[in-house]
Amino acid sequence: MSAAGRDFDNELSAYLDGELGDARRREVEQALAASPELRRRLEELREVSARLAELPRQAAPLPLRLALAELTPSAAIGGNSRRRLMFMLGLRVVSAAAAVGLFAFVGSQVYQAELTLDREFAGRAVQDAPMGRRSVAAMKDAHDDQALAAAAMANEPPSPADNSAAVPVAAVLPSASSSPALDGRQSPGESLIARGPVTHFEPDQRVVPAEGDATGTVRTLTGSTNDTPPGAELALAQFEVPTLAVIVRTDSPETLAAVRSILAAAGGRKDVAAAPPAASAGSGVRAAELVRMLVASSDAVRWIEQLESAAPQGVEFTLAGSGSLGELLRSLQPIQSAADSPGAPVSIAGADTQWRLQLRDEPAPHPAAAAAPPSPPGVRPAPATVPPDVHPREDRFAKLRADADKELPTSGAARRDAEQPGPPGRSSGQPTSSPGALKSSGGQSMATDQDVDGTAADSRYRTGAPTAGAATRSAEAESELAPSLGGTIMLRVMIVPPPPTASPPTSQPTSQPTDSK
Amino acid sequence: MTRPASESVATDAELVRRAQTGDGRAFGELVARYQDRVYNAVCRMCRVREDALDLTQTAFVKALEALPRFEARANFYTWLFRIAVNLTVSHRRLSRRGPTVSIDSFGDDGRSGTVPPASEDGPPECVEHREMLDRLEAALAALEPEFRIAVVLKDIEGMDYAAIADVLDVPIGTVKSRIHRGRSLLHDMLAGSHEQTRSEGGL
Numbered sequence A: 001m002s003a004a005g006r007d008f009d010n011e012l013s014a015y016l017d018g019e020l021g022d023a024r025r026r027e028v029e030q031a032l033a034a035s036p037e038l039r040r041r042l043e044e045l046r047e048v049s050a051r052l053a054e055l056p057r058q059a060a061p062l063p064l065r066l067a068l069a070e071l072t073p074s075a076a077i078g079g080n081s082r083r084r085l086m087f088m089l090g091l092r093v094v095s096a097a098a099a100v101g102l103f104a105f106v107g108s109q110v111y112q113a114e115l116t117l118d119r120e121f122a123g124r125a126v127q128d129a130p131m132g133r134r135s136v137a138a139m140k141d142a143h144d145d146q147a148l149a150a151a152a153m154a155n156e157p158p159s160p161a162d163n164s165a166a167v168p169v170a171a172v173l174p175s176a177s178s179s180p181a182l183d184g185r186q187s188p189g190e191s192l193i194a195r196g197p198v199t200h201f202e203p204d205q206r207v208v209p210a211e212g213d214a215t216g217t218v219r220t221l222t223g224s225t226n227d228t229p230p231g232a233e234l235a236l237a238q239f240e241v242p243t244l245a246v247i248v249r250t251d252s253p254e255t256l257a258a259v260r261s262i263l264a265a266a267g268g269r270k271d272v273a274a275a276p277p278a279a280s281a282g283s284g285v286r287a288a289e290l291v292r293m294l295v296a297s298s299d300a301v302r303w304i305e306q307l308e309s310a311a312p313q314g315v316e317f318t319l320a321g322s323g324s325l326g327e328l329l330r331s332l333q334p335i336q337s338a339a340d341s342p343g344a345p346v347s348i349a350g351a352d353t354q355w356r357l358q359l360r361d362e363p364a365p366h367p368a369a370a371a372a373p374p375s376p377p378g379v380r381p382a383p384a385t386v387p388p389d390v391h392p393r394e395d396r397f398a399k400l401r402a403d404a405d406k407e408l409p410t411s412g413a414a415r416r417d418a419e420q421p422g423p424p425g426r427s428s429g430q431p432t433s434s435p436g437a438l439k440s441s442g443g444q445s446m447a448t449d450q451d452v453d454g455t456a457a458d459s460r461y462r463t464g465a466p467t468a469g470a471a472t473r474s475a476e477a478e479s480e481l482a483p484s485l486g487g488t489i490m491l492r493v494m495i496v497p498p499p500p501t502a503s504p505p506t507s508q509p510t511s512q513p514t515d516s517k
Numbered sequence B: 001m002t003r004p005a006s007e008s009v010a011t012d013a014e015l016v017r018r019a020q021t022g023d024g025r026a027f028g029e030l031v032a033r034y035q036d037r038v039y040n041a042v043c044r045m046c047r048v049r050e051d052a053l054d055l056t057q058t059a060f061v062k063a064l065e066a067l068p069r070f071e072a073r074a075n076f077y078t079w080l081f082r083i084a085v086n087l088t089v090s091h092r093r094l095s096r097r098g099p100t101v102s103i104d105s106f107g108d109d110g111r112s113g114t115v116p117p118a119s120e121d122g123p124p125e126c127v128e129h130r131e132m133l134d135r136l137e138a139a140l141a142a143l144e145p146e147f148r149i150a151v152v153l154k155d156i157e158g159m160d161y162a163a164i165a166d167v168l169d170v171p172i173g174t175v176k177s178r179i180h181r182g183r184s185l186l187h188d189m190l191a192g193s194h195e196q197t198r199s200e201g202g203l
Helices: A003-009 A010-014 A022-034 A036-054 A061-071 A073-077 A083-096 A101-124 A136-154 A159-163 A252-270 A297-310 A326-329 A353-361 A393-407 A409-417 A468-470 A474-479 B004-019 B024-046 B049-069 B076-090 B124-142 B146-158 B161-168 B170-201
Strands: A198-210 A215-225 A243-250 A271-274 A289-296 A316-321 A437-439 A445-447 A489-497
Touching: A003 A022, A003 A036, A010 A022, A010 A468, A010 B170, A022 A036, A036 B124, A036 B146, A036 B170, A061 B024, A061 B049, A198 A243, A243 A252, A252 A297, B004 B024, B004 B076, B024 B049, B024 B076, B024 B146, B049 B076, B076 B146, B076 B161, B124 B146, B124 B170, B146 B161, B146 B170, B161 B170
Parallel strands: A289 A489
Antiparallel strands: A198 A215, A243 A316, A243 A489, A271 A289, A437 A445
């Protein structure tokens, strides 16, 4: 190419972009008309530019949106250094969420299998409609009615005294005649919602009449909260529960100790499912142990702190939820008052099946929708704001032991597990069978469909993996559940949000919630 | 994504004015408006997802801190991008470390991103197109940062040369040469990789 040609060549991109002045543009056009080589170069540049424009846009990930939603001018303009510090600490959590590769891999193993299970379950329970894509706002509208209906079942409003202790829940769903949730507008499984510091929840299955058909199976989490009035019949809709997926690489003794501590906190009530081996994906990541728990938000926050402190580089967090991201983040807000729920972690037993399904189906929130309304002053990412001594561990363990003693006839082993430094391994702490499980020929508890789905009558101790392979769960899989150095554990923490009321929760002593049983 | 410039500036200016008085909702609207674009640009520039998260967050924090000093007649969009670009450029890891977790591999919640990896499934032309985009991503990642940033701002973000010059704080002539040089290098890399693919395939 001649010197003049090279000179024009340097102008081709600007010509392509319409950034040349009229005079120069005419000169370039004349050069183009005279030079096939320049025309070829122009086409090359045009193609590159067009291909670049085709590259997919990277939308801001959910954790980033959550963190940004907490930014308020008052926080920065006011020069509140502490708040800024808290925010920056919170950013660490969001940053840690970046390495979602491992999560995607492990999660894909679980998702794939659970999707299958969910379809199977839907086939059996005709009234248990598949989870729809619903916004939080839409759910809230429904839940308002349902919560009123649920509260009406209690026949009396909560009193301050009622808040002092958790009330066991005897029944979950209101009858069809009294529940607006069962009028055919939505599936029963999406019908009820209870928010509050959780003290006791467990999966349940109910068969209720539904419009247009004889029966329908409802999967709910039933339980009590510190805010539950006596006799209230409440359930926590599964899909409403924000989920915190925590992947921990136990590559240091400190991390291992933190994981064991958390597992011990779950005691004998945790639901453990071994993820399937990772060989099929071929990424080289070994199968992660999967522990699912339902906890109060304050516990989740404390655990984040604990894990981050133990292994700042070895913990990956992924916050997930449907609808408003701000809503999800707020659910992780620490309770400012030290009088928050004692929040015992309890079993979830596979109840997040639909939630995960929805996570996969939920489209990315629209930026405008994701821009949560400005958070109230004081709202900030959770981890940095939980007083370390809000819930003395001794109290928590004592509560767990008391709960286990009262509710579980074979809780002695679980209790021992909670007292031991290591995790409550299933080989020692968990019964080999449960009412919701079948015995396999090898003496292992073989999960049934109901069991796997968390809908067995008593699946508290269900230990099957939520996969098609769960039915043939092996002793090897069980042996993987004890965290060891160099392993990976995924904690899927379903978080019960704090009450949505504007007023702060009343002081609630950490008394035994089962006293009133 | 693209709005008339005047409308965008006017709306942004109003939001900025309100945010400067402490209106959190106004700043939230600005965040919602630009968080995707800033994150996308930072991702393309730094190529490491974790860094992109950090840098995007820091950019908005710094913008928030500097908001009282922001002059209403300036363009918030380019001002915000300048913050983000400066942060990215000065980020030491930009040149010291390669990608650890591909930003293209995962979307929210660990799901697959918007571009599935090239596979043998689908019509051949689709497969070829995906492979081409993959090669382009790789070539873009391998580009020198100064060229990469200019190309990203122009061809992906759709900025004009003046806005890019404002963001990068360089003369327009520099922007022009960087864009041209970046595109030329990308073409050469793509052509080279294509030839390599053909030769490896025995074509």
